[in-house]
Amino acid sequence: METMTTASVDVVADQDRKGPGRPRSARADEAIIEAVMDLLSGGQSADAISIEAVAAKAGVGKATIYRRWPNKEALLIDAVTAMKGPSPELAGESVRGDLVTLIAGMRTKRMDHYGKVTACLLPQLAKGEEMHRVYQGVIEPRREVMRGVLRRGIASGELRADLDIELTLLMLSGPTLAQNILRWNPNVADEQFAERLVDAVLRGAHA
């Protein structure tokens, strides 16, 4: 859980860092985020998770949670974001290179665990608006990074001027998600997946 808690410190502010070691509120935040992730990865549905249960598991009072997060939706967004870890650094040398970095970053070992948690969220996503907002709250910042790469590619002339940016985001992430979460096509090799997908999206299938 080390990388996850580190990520959660990035997510939440560290405004009361006064002396050596970690400030008490950052430790509480980590415990809260970790409690949510444990509940989710233990198979609890997002609907079923209560602030009470998170508080009990984290060993804090409910007020400590509400001081930082206005509601469960916001807490879930931060917990899943922390689980994903920071977005990878982009070299900015080519559209292809940056897209490969972003897609490969969706397929790290960490994602094995994350994939299971996402799967637990899916029934809620399909049903409810609240969970859909949580999901969008987690992925939109990542999507915006990829959108920026595509926009720069159009500006530099690497990509077609009439490119449908939103559809292209879906064409890069949809296949990656389907493989990460569902193992949709067992005949697609894991090796060099990001490179092969990005090249196929750039090149097209036409003769």
Add this chain to the structure above:
Amino acid sequence: METMTTASVDVVADQDRKGPGRPRSARADEAIIEAVMDLLSGGQSADAISIEAVAAKAGVGKATIYRRWPNKEALLIDAVTAMKGPSPELAGESVRGDLVTLIAGMRTKRMDHYGKVTACLLPQLAKGEEMHRVYQGVIEPRREVMRGVLRRGIASGELRADLDIELTLLMLSGPTLAQNILRWNPNVADEQFAERLVDAVLRGAHA
């Protein structure tokens, strides 16, 4: 449920059609398939569904179920296949036309319901080998139809000779699934989705 039960009749044999009206065993098969779909769409996890519960809901004995399906996995494959309905007819005039037909067929109104059921299956898919086999049992026949379209396209010279067929299947279905089940990118319009996706996969993003 009419189209679903019709589809289930296609799936199961109708060997004892002796007189007018539907034979008794076909009616029982329909009731069994419908019971599974009701349990799934009611939010029951595939793991939690028992042959006993299906038998009780369908008003048949367990022996009637086991006479047709060797195990729960086989029953779930037929139930979800029936829910998806028959694969659409292909005109066979162009790769683009056939791919659009297949992708559009994944996005009918029926799929709204199917999407919810798939979502209920997902936690199991991410966890267990059995449910992954069920899922593959449902989608592989569809994937084989699309694979045939791509192979014919390579043979006719419409598609690149070095096309990665398995990856292309994922590039067509992954974005469609992500939108159907997760509404992954709300900025991608539903209108002409199949046409736009197929054209983008064929054309590529490069300038």
